[in-house]
Amino acid sequence: MTDTNGDELRCGVCDELGCYFSDEDGHFYCNNCNARVDDVVATGVADEDFVDKGGGGGATYDPHYTRYTPSVKPEPYDPDHMGPKEPADFGDVPIGVVFTEEDYYNSIRGRYILGLQLLLQYQCEKLVDVFKVSPIICGIAGEVWLRFVASKRVFADAWPDDVIKDSESQGDKKCKVGNYAKHINEPRNLYRERMAIIWFRSLQKTIPLSSSLAVSYLACHIAREAVLPSDIMKWAIEGKLPYFGAFPKIRESIKQIERSHQRPSVICPLEANFMFRPLQSVSLQKLESMAASIAHSVGLNLPPVNFYVIASRYLKQLSLPVDKILPYACRIQEWAMPPELWLSVNESRVPARVCVMSILIVSIRILYNINGFGKWEMTLSTPHDDSFMDENTSGSDDDEAAMPTSRTKNVDPEETSSSVHILESDCAGLLQNLEKKYDDLDNTYGYSKDLPTYLQYCKDVVFAGLEPLYKDPDLIEELWEFYLKNRESVEASGEFELGLHGNWSRNTNTPFCTTKENLNNRSDEPTISLSLSANSSRSSDNTLRDSGPHQNSSSTGKLESPHNSLDRAIRYMKIDMEEHRFCYIPPRVKVKRHGYLRYTRRAAGDGAYTYIAHADYYILLRACSKVAQVDSRVMHCSVLSLERRLGWIEKRIDECVQCCKKPGEASTLN
Incomplete structure (x- = not known):
């Protein structure tokens, strides 16, 4: 076939006549739009070799046996853009249009960053409109987000080549998604991996979808709002904060933005649900450390958490008197200033909210004198029955030796109660309320x-x-x-x-229901009426408190002695403590020191630690742990850390006073 004349061919894309050139592969391309003609191929055969061309020799080729590929009629040419005006999600590449690597990575990273920015915008709007957060977070989040994206340098000129080189150095990891023939026109690296997926995976690793939640929480933290990582994740899981199901809205918003600029793109081969749909949630500690990492990358000096607001919120959740406890907690916070109150990039460190709760626990223990004197056990006995302290306890000097006390000197108990333990008379009511409210503190969705x-x-x-x-x-x-x-x-x-959680459970009146009451009846012991949930034994203590030791048993109709009810309640408490690797200690009998009691932990045989504690302290600890949404052992370790810090401060103060004391002057601390 001779060289094709430009006047004989018309482009099916731009409708231009002629102006075609032939490439080495035998195909013809339009000089105007670079579209390839699929139904004409240069065969290198002369015209005289065909029968219908009037060649002098015999017919070498018959045109009836020439392969013909019908071309699909494309969309009419639009001078503003190439391709259809209404792209799909996010469109397919039109036939005859060839995109370069630059077109692909510009479209992919532009869409991804724009989608995350829209997601962050939706989250800030919900925080302001629904959760009544200060509107100042919108400006803070926008500025932090732009600086964070700039610090990652994903828009640098060398970023696409560096990502491809890294993928080629790791040739074992394949990035193939979908049918190979469907994406045959996409650029690929040396290992035939799709570059579009490689660039997207790099963006997803550098700026993950969860970074939008971290920036939202960071903006609330800078604005001094009482919003915790637990709130952010709970709202996201419930769907109240756009995150898991926001990709349809992001897809429509991107289409509207591109349509408003009259430049809808069909280059990006990835769908919205693939790019903007999270596959799993983020842990609370990961979210907090990510927020600190973002602040560090943009050079922000973060303040500590708003202790006053968060502590007030925790006290209200526990139904404790805010005006009586919070002033003393603020004094401890201002005096100690633990470093855990600042956000940290270390995921293994104690979370800031746990540090706030540990300060409240120490304050409550000081004000209510919760130091192992058996206040909870006293509420189980009759008002005039104190013999349980001798029969059901085995406190000794060894128990107290295992729990070092603070450096407080021996003082008169009455003087201590009047000067420090101003709320000690309400200790029994405090423990009863925390015990009854424990089941109601469940953080349900x-x-x-x-x-x-x-x-x-x-x-x-x-x-x-x-x-x-x-x-x-x-x-x-x-x-x-x-x-x-x-x-x-x-x-x-x-x-x-x-x-309470929306789960169907069989009524306890049916004969097929197995409860602790039935189990107790099988042992032929006198019992009281219990109404326990099937998934936990902790509510038994609450029922014992409601019914009292002199209630008639629903199964036997007999009265249970106070000692039996006390033994049963203590046995249930021990079971609950053992489930959390705590060891029950009887109340203190031979009290030598009336100061603040510090607990310790012991190494078990399996290498783990066993935490020893009195029931009074454990009731307070488990309620506070549930409010802070953390394990009881983590909360206990945070309390121990705070106590060590306070003890170190007291020791330094004593040393400074001793150094400043004049020679021969009597010490005022004795």
Whole structure:
């Protein structure tokens, strides 16, 4: 075939006539738009070799046996852009259009950063509109976000080449997604891995989706708001804060932005649910350390957490008197200033919220004199029965030796109670309220309260962006009516009860229910009436407190002696403490020091630590741990760390006073 004349070919993309050139691969390309003609190929055969060209010799080639590839009629040419005006998610590459590597990585990183910026914008709007956070966080979050992206240098000129070189140095990791033939026109590295996926994975690792939550929390922290990492993650899991199901809204927003600029792009081959849908949640400690890392990368000197606001919130959750406890807690905080009150990039360090709660625990122990004197055990006995201190306890000097006390000197108990332990008379009521409120402190999610709320949550968050399998609305209505009818019949029969967390549980009046009451009856021991949850034994103590030791037993109708009820309550307390690797210590009998009692921990045989504590301290510790959403042992370690810091400060003060004392002057500390 001879050289093709430019006047004989018309481009199917830009509709220009002629102006074609032939490449080494035998294809023809338009000089105007660089589109390739798929139905014309240079074969290197002369015209006289064809029968219909009137060659002098015999027919070497028959045109009927020439391969012909029909071309797909493309969209009309638009001078503003190439490709369709309404791209898909995020569109397919139109036939005849060839994009370069630069087009791919510019489109991918531009879409990813824009999508994360939109996600951060949605989160700030929800925090202000729904959770009543100060609007100043919007400006703080925007400035921190821009500086954070700039510090990662993902828009540097050398970034795309460096990412590809790193992927080629790690040739074992394949980045293939989807069918190979579908993405055959995409650029690939030496190991035939898709560069689009390589660039996206690098962006996802450098600036993860969870960084939007970290920036939102960091903005609240800088604005001195009482928003904790636990709040951010709970709202995100519940769908109240855009994160898991926000990608459909991000996709529509990106389309509107590109349409407003009259430059919709179809270069990015990745879908929105692949780019902007998180696969898992972030731990609370990871979120806090990520916020500190972002602040460090942009050069921010962060203040400590707002102790006053967070401590007030914790005291209200525990139903404790804020005006009586908070002033003393603030004094300890201003005096000690533990470094844990600042955010840290170290994930293994004690979280800031745990440090705030540990200061409250120390303050409550000082004010209420919770130092192992058996206040909780006293509430289990009759008002005039004190013999349980001799029969059910075995406190000795060895127990106290295992728990070093502070450097407080021996003082008169009455003087100590009047000067320091100003709320000691309310200690028994405090422990009772914390014990009763323990089960109510569960941090339940909003979608677990009923079935319609949970179904709506699944539609908006879990299966966001998916269409229902059944388009017929009548089927859904029939299923819903069937559920409501069966629920009404079950509730009318009283066979099941809906628990606090939305879980169906069998009523304790049915003969097939196994509770601790039934287990107690099997042992042929007199018992009192118990109404316990099936998943925990901790509510037994609450019931014992409500019913009292002289209530009639529902199974035997006999009265239980105070000593038996005390033994049973202590036995349940020991079980609960052992589940959290705590060891129960009886109340103190031979009291030699009335100062602050410091606990310690012992190494068990399996290499783990066993934490010894009195029941008074443990009741306070487990309630505070549940509010702070941390394990009881972590909270206990934070309290021990704070106590060591306070003891070190007291020691330094004594040394300074001794150094400043004049020779021959009597010490005022004795």
